[in-house]
Amino acid sequence: MSATSAVRVNLSNGSLVLPQGYRSPLNLRETEIAIKYIKDTFEQRLAAALHLTRVTAPLFVSAGTGVNDHLSGVEKPVRFAIKSLGSEAEIVQSLAKWKRLALALYGFRHGEGLYTDMNAIRPDEQVDHLHSIYVDQWDWERIIRPEERNLGFLQEIVRTIYRVIVQTERDVCARYPTLEAAYLPNDIYFIHSEDLEALYPDLEPREREHAICREKGAVFVIGIGAPLRDGRPHDPRAADYDDWSSETYGGRRGLNGDILVWYPLLDGAVELSSMGIRVDAEALRRQLALKGEEYKLDLFYHRQLLAGALPLTIGGGIGQSRLCMLFLRRAHVGEVQASLWPEEMIAACLDHGVFLL
Numbered sequence: 001m002s003a004t005s006a007v008r009v010n011l012s013n014g015s016l017v018l019p020q021g022y023r024s025p026l027n028l029r030e031t032e033i034a035i036k037y038i039k040d041t042f043e044q045r046l047a048a049a050l051h052l053t054r055v056t057a058p059l060f061v062s063a064g065t066g067v068n069d070h071l072s073g074v075e076k077p078v079r080f081a082i083k084s085l086g087s088e089a090e091i092v093q094s095l096a097k098w099k100r101l102a103l104a105l106y107g108f109r110h111g112e113g114l115y116t117d118m119n120a121i122r123p124d125e126q127v128d129h130l131h132s133i134y135v136d137q138w139d140w141e142r143i144i145r146p147e148e149r150n151l152g153f154l155q156e157i158v159r160t161i162y163r164v165i166v167q168t169e170r171d172v173c174a175r176y177p178t179l180e181a182a183y184l185p186n187d188i189y190f191i192h193s194e195d196l197e198a199l200y201p202d203l204e205p206r207e208r209e210h211a212i213c214r215e216k217g218a219v220f221v222i223g224i225g226a227p228l229r230d231g232r233p234h235d236p237r238a239a240d241y242d243d244w245s246s247e248t249y250g251g252r253r254g255l256n257g258d259i260l261v262w263y264p265l266l267d268g269a270v271e272l273s274s275m276g277i278r279v280d281a282e283a284l285r286r287q288l289a290l291k292g293e294e295y296k297l298d299l300f301y302h303r304q305l306l307a308g309a310l311p312l313t314i315g316g317g318i319g320q321s322r323l324c325m326l327f328l329r330r331a332h333v334g335e336v337q338a339s340l341w342p343e344e345m346i347a348a349c350l351d352h353g354v355f356l357l
Contacts, residue, residue, distance in 0.1 A: 006267040009348045016129040016345065017266050018352040022331050025178045028355075035324050035336055038172060042323060043115065043138055045164045050113055050157070052140055055106070057116035060089040061098060066299030069094040070238045075124045091121045094317055096241040097301050099141035100278065100310050108311070113142030118317070127341060129332045130270060132321070134339040141315030149277050149312065151222070151248045154255055155190055157314055158220050161273065162188040162259065165323070172327045179329050184261060189216040192252045193223045193234035205234045206269075213262040213269035223254025224274075225287075239287035240302060242276035246283055265329055272323060275316020281306050332356060 005020045026034060047054065060080075061067045068077055068090045077090040092098070095118050102114060118139040125133050144153070170182045191199075191212060200208040212219050225237030225244025235258075237244050242256035256276020263270045279287060284305055288294050296302050304310050324336040332349055334341055334356035341349075341356055349356055 006265070009352075011342065011344050011348065013342065013344075014126055014128055016332070016348070017268060018129065018349065018354060019265050019331050020352070022265075022353045024335070024353070024355070025180075025329050026176065030176075031328060031336065034172070034176060034328055037175065038168065038324050038327055039320055041171060042164065042168045042318075043117075045168065046138060046140070046161070046318070047115060049160050049164050050115075050140065050142055051111060052113045052115040052142065053108075055102060055114045055116055057095055057118050057139065058092060058098065059119060060091045063088040063090045064299070066240070066296055066301035067097050067101065068092055069096045069241065075122060078121050078123055092118070093120050093122050094118065094135070094137070095139040096278075096315065096317075099139060099315055100313050101301070101304070103141055103143055103313060104304075104310050108143055110143050110145055113140060113313075113315075115140035117320075127339075127345070129266065130322070132333055132337060132339045134337060136320040136337060137317040138320060139315070139317045141313050143311045144277070144314050146280075146312060148314075149243070149246075149255065149280065151255065154222075154257075154277055154314070155220075158190075158257075158259065158275070159188065161275075161318070162218065162220075165259075165261075165272065168323075169327055176328075179327075183217075183264070185217040188218040188220055188259070190220050190222060192248075193221055193226075193254070193257075194228060194252050196221060196234070197228045197230070205232075208234075209260055209269045209271075213260050216262075218259070218261045219269075220257050220259050222257040223248070223252060224257055226253045239279075239291045239293055240284060240296060241278055243279045243283045243287075244276070245287050245290065261326070263326060265331060270322060270326060271319075272326070273316055273318045275314070275318075277314045278312070279305070280312060281308070 006017050079090050116139045120135040125131050166184050173179050173182045196208050224234045244254045258271050259273040260269045260271050321333050321337040325333050331354050338357040
């Protein structure tokens, strides 16, 4: 895929990156048809590759149970009262913990898993060309054995998912010849966040991602959540889903990470998936202590995990709109999903030939 000249447009509340001379390769109706093709094709291949069964997912969960995902630990979910129940519920931000409960409830076994077509609202999100308050992703989870809680197994699953991404990109480009040719590399490069920091000590975490993705094309950054040498994590993570604190080797920590790819149209890295081996009881206690959140041990979800009622799992989320944006060579996530955008952003996008749904 050929590189373009992208510019950063500063807004009163944030900024966005837009390509110069941009023109949509498909019209609006063609785009909608292509989005469905991508979603149908990718989820079928993902399910076959990881032995997953599609299940119905909730839009909201009971508040105060610890089931909702608080992402980096500070984002506040949308909460509302349910008159007929006399209690409150929260719109999900992801299904990281709900999936683990579902695997136990539905009787899944080792090597089996589930995936959902998840829709979420993240009202605290800073919207730009890649981020929206509306999130649509394939949320998946699979049961593992204790001996599979290791770096090698994590990398095996990452490679499997990445192969599905590459295969789908090639099929989309073959189906729609007006798109630029497939460009993702065959293999994904693995690097620990500690090594990435050492490689680019003068760069901020996002700048490190851009630098390594520009060089390698597709990267999985391992170990996201634990403090690095400068005292800050590569990116914050909540304490109660991914295991980001277990030592792997040589002082490196973490059994989780992000899949990132280089996107020449926007001259930057794009995160496609956040995933990892989930906390066991030991890791949960350790990470809650590190975050000063031991009070969560009394919540329903956490009590279930500590009691051994939940299976050991690996899981994550894969962005549907991000994949569609990438495969269809779009400049803004709002070209492939309907959401709300600041009027200033809508105007700036129109000035660059970008029409937001």
